[in-house]
Amino acid sequence: MTVAIARTKAEQAFTQNFEAAAAKLPGGPAVAAARRAAIGAFAALGLPHRRLEAWKYTDLRSALKDAPPAAVGALAWPLPTPAQLEAALEDLAALDAHRLVFVDGVYAPALSAPATLAGLRFVPLAERLAKAEGAFGAGLAPAAEEDAVVALNTAFMSDGAVIEIARGAELAKPVLLLFIRTAGEARLITTRNLLSVGANARLSLIEAHLGLPGAAAGQSNALSELAIAEAAQVTHVKVTLAGEAESHLATSRLRLAAGARYRAFQFTASTGLVRNGVALTFAGEGAKADVSGCFLGRGSEHIDTTLVIDHALAGCESRELFKGVLADRARGVFQGKVIVRPDAQKTDGKQMAQVLMLSEDAEFDSKPELEINADDVVCGHGSTSAEIDEDLLFYFRARGIAAEDARALLIESFIGEAIDKVDEALRPALMAVARRRLAQLSS
């Protein structure tokens, strides 16, 4: 017996938009077949909804009312000027980084640094797909049949960065992947980054998802896969800012080999609906990961951080610290799952999510989960949501600081604890970006 499932308008639109875009999406026949299989899988799965545990607080089936046409192929609109890029990057513009720019989901060599940084090999994903015999990526992402958001990414991916860092390489500069939305009409922008970092190499990666003023709100689906080899060290900062999209669905998949170090920081502010999903697997012993972040929400923004940290092997350490500030009717979601498998003795895992509520109408849903199957482990988690501490506020005021300034400093100090996790070189820029958003929150 076949059960007919009623599909929402958005679900139907994704399928129809795929048919319209399929011929223009990059890749040979093998890729085209994989895309078609993925959209088929999506049609069967539908959008994730609240009855799925991982999407309990972010029901895409009800949140996404429609799906805009996919941004495909060559750029149909003028490239942004360098000045526009600098303005969109705000304080991050001053950062001396090796820039790779993607405009509406398509690599823009004219705005990017030449691909000559010792130790780094870069190919745009579209180019890789054109040559691919079928396999793309290290296979870290779950199969399309299991995850509707990944299925949509496979079906629609237009471009992205394929980066290999050579064994032992230490890059002279951070790599900045800048994804900028410019289209005046709503578009679905789908990108995928595939990174492999060789043994003992060091990489500082910044991924920025921004919008130009005047760009139409659309949707984005961004997937990054990082395979980090033995004893390599990677920092990965993802900045997602206003104007980027009405919905931004991001998936990060990571695999750490023995002794690898990974430090991630996610800064998300003033955008529509955001889902930052991170799945990290310790695939070697003695590796360490820190996945932290800061989110600032106002209006009816919705910011979801969902982590799955999988301690598959012994002696690994994981740390997560997320700090959020929520104003108006904004909603924050934090789901942190730590899995400790039977072989993962001597695991050390700690997780904390803290939110400052600036409004009674704001909402924070937190769901930490520990799944421990080994006996010699140290794991902890916690979650708090609080208003501004009146005693602290009084202390500031008693020192002559006006209430408004005191409040701003207190909020800054609250998120500062998380931002302190970022490399010193990037910290002031990120704090400045945050400060600008905080001023909007309290006004």
Place this chain on the structure above:
Amino acid sequence: MLKIENLRVKLADEDKLILDGVSLEVPKGQVHAIMGPNGSGKSTLAYVLSGRDGYQVTDGHILWNGEDLLALEPDERAAKGVFLAFQYPMEIPGVATMTFLRTAVNSVRKQRGAKEFTTPEFLKRARAEAARLNMADDMLKRPLNVGFSGGEKKRMEILQMAMLEPSLCVMDETDSGLDIDAVRVVSEGVNRLRSKDRAMLIITHYQRLLNYIVPDRVHVMAAGKIQKSGGKELALELEKSGYAEFQSRAA
């Protein structure tokens, strides 16, 4: 001059009066001590002077140089020269001590119509003051009071007091939790600030601090009232006889 007249105060959400008719005058250039048992209302007086929320003044006035303090916000009072050294200074993770100090000092200077300090000017003054209080430069870089010992926190209060150049200093149990060396350092810091333009009100449970900061007048507070006032020798009497007499008198 600080003039408190018949001050009656209760907690905003309770009926019982904590201060039940306090009258007190502290002229400029003088140091007065308020001593009293726990629960006598000493700390409440300090908080009401500095403008903390949660208290309701049902009667009386507080005048500072003829101006009605109760009509002002806490930050406005600070600008007028009121400084409260807290019994329990707050820990503020994420705010570097230097940032906090500079924000406070420049905010107060601006309100007083003085020129704001540039960063180098400010650093120089803060470092010099910290050195006088035997505080390491490093403490100024750390988040305010986070991980500081009791003595370090109290020294930080005195450092703030010196930097903010108040004209009315209220010190709430500044000696509590301090060992004898710390009491000496803190007291020296306070004594350096004694001047003919400054009034000081020192709230303490024990006489010990007054060996180092010798007051012009001592007031005994119990049950929300000033029960007795006298010279510095009153503190020594209290050390011998305790507060029992005043508590029973109040009851």
